Structure formats: structure tokens, C-alpha cells
Amino acid sequence: RFQGAPPGDSASRYRSFRRANAGWLDDYALFMALKEAHGGGPWADWPQPLRHRRRPALAEARAALSREAERQAFRQFLFFAQWDRLRARARSLGLRIMGDAPMYVAADSADVWAHPELFKLDADLQPVVVAGVPPDYFAETGQLWGNPIYDWDRHAADGYAWWISRLRAL
Numbered sequence: 001r002f003q004g005a006p007p008g009d010s011a012s013r014y015r016s017f018r019r020a021n022a023g024w025l026d027d028y029a030l031f032m033a034l035k036e037a038h039g040g041g042p043w044a045d046w047p048q049p050l051r052h053r054r055r056p057a058l059a060e061a062r063a064a065l066s067r068e069a070e071r072q073a074f075r076q077f078l079f080f081a082q083w084d085r086l087r088a089r090a091r092s093l094g095l096r097i098m099g100d101a102p103m104y105v106a107a108d109s110a111d112v113w114a115h116p117e118l119f120k121l122d123a124d125l126q127p128v129v130v131a132g133v134p135p136d137y138f139a140e141t142g143q144l145w146g147n148p149i150y151d152w153d154r155h156a157a158d159g160y161a162w163w164i165s166r167l168r169a170l
Contacts, residue, residue: 017077023165024110025073031110033068034061042108044125051125053113101170104131104147112148118155118162119148 018025031043038046049057062069090097105111107127112119120128127148135142155163 013081014074014077017080018073021076021169024114024169025076027114028076028110029069029072030058030062030065031113032072033065036068037065043113044108051113053116099170101167104145107146107148115162118151120151121148 034046034050035041035043043051047057050061087097107130112121116125122128127146129149130144131147131149132144133139133142
């Protein structure tokens with residue numbers, strides 16, 4: 001219904017949202033459309049050209065899954081609109097919403113798929129090392145969380161642009 005509606009304020013807000021969030025939204029929407037097309041399986045199991053983000057494979061996927069990717073982007077637009085209204089309502093009541101900024105991302109995430117160079121991955125894009133904690137009072141054998149470790153040298157080389165973008169969005 002949204003796509004068939006006459007141009008108006010909502011369509012304008014959606015276009016603005018798309019432009020303002022293109023840095024993450026385009027990859028996220030395609031990632032989610034691909035994930036859906038592959039039965040929800042991890043991107044590490046996708047065909048090699050998609051796993052390694054080869055341009056022809058990405059272009060083909062964008063064309064074949066354009067409707068699905070657009071639906072994913074629209075869902076984000078709706079979520080952020082609702083989130084903004086919730087925060088405004090909380091502020092009007094004198095409330096503040098607090099949260100956290102998760103340090104790690106999941107291996108099977110749009111972040112790792114879209115930016116594998118920012119993580120310690122091998123040639124087949126599998127994590128070389130993963131996050132966890134050593135043995136302690138709560139876990140005799142420690143815990144292996146499975147989150148890929150950041151390549152901090154690579155982050156430093158571009159002035160921590162990914163982190164700055166991520167924290168600004170929060």
C-alpha cells in the first residue's frame with residue numbers, strides 16, 4: 001500500500017530516511033533479503049561469490065531481490081519512526097531511556113558480512129579468533145561466545161570510521 005500511495009509526506013520521510021542511513025541500510029537490507037532467500041542460513045554458507053561480496057553476484061542479488069530488500073529497508077523505516085515517537089513520548093513525561101552499545105557483533109551479521117576487513121577472519125571469511133572469557137568462579141571452563149574479534153589496526157587505519165558511524169547512530 002505504501003508504494004502505491006500518492007507521493008506525500010510519508011514517502012518524502014522514507015526517501016530522507018533511506019538517504020540518511022544509506023551507509024548501513026543498503027547492506028543490511030540486502031543481507032536480510034539474501035538471508036531470507038537462503039532459508040535463514042548463515043552467510044558463511046551462502047555461495048562463495050555472495051560470501052565474498054563479488055560485484056557481479058551482488059548486482060545480480062540486488063536485481064533479483066530488490067522487492068525483498070526494499071521491504072527490509074521499509075521495516076527499518078517503520079521501526080525508527082516508532083522508536084522516535086516512543087523516545088519523544090518518554091521525554092515529554094520527563095523520562096530518559098538508557099541502553100548500552102554492544103561491544104561485539106555476531107559472526108552471522110550484516111556488519112561482518114559487509115565489512116569483513118574490519119574483523120580477524122581467514123581467507124574463507126571464518127573467524128580466526130572469537131570472543132569469550134577465561135575460566136572463573138561462574139564457569140570452570142570459561143565461555144566461548146563466538147563473536148569475531150576486531151582487527152583494531154584496520155580500524156585505526158581509517159580513523160575508526162565504522163565505530164564513529166555506529167556510535168553516532170546510537
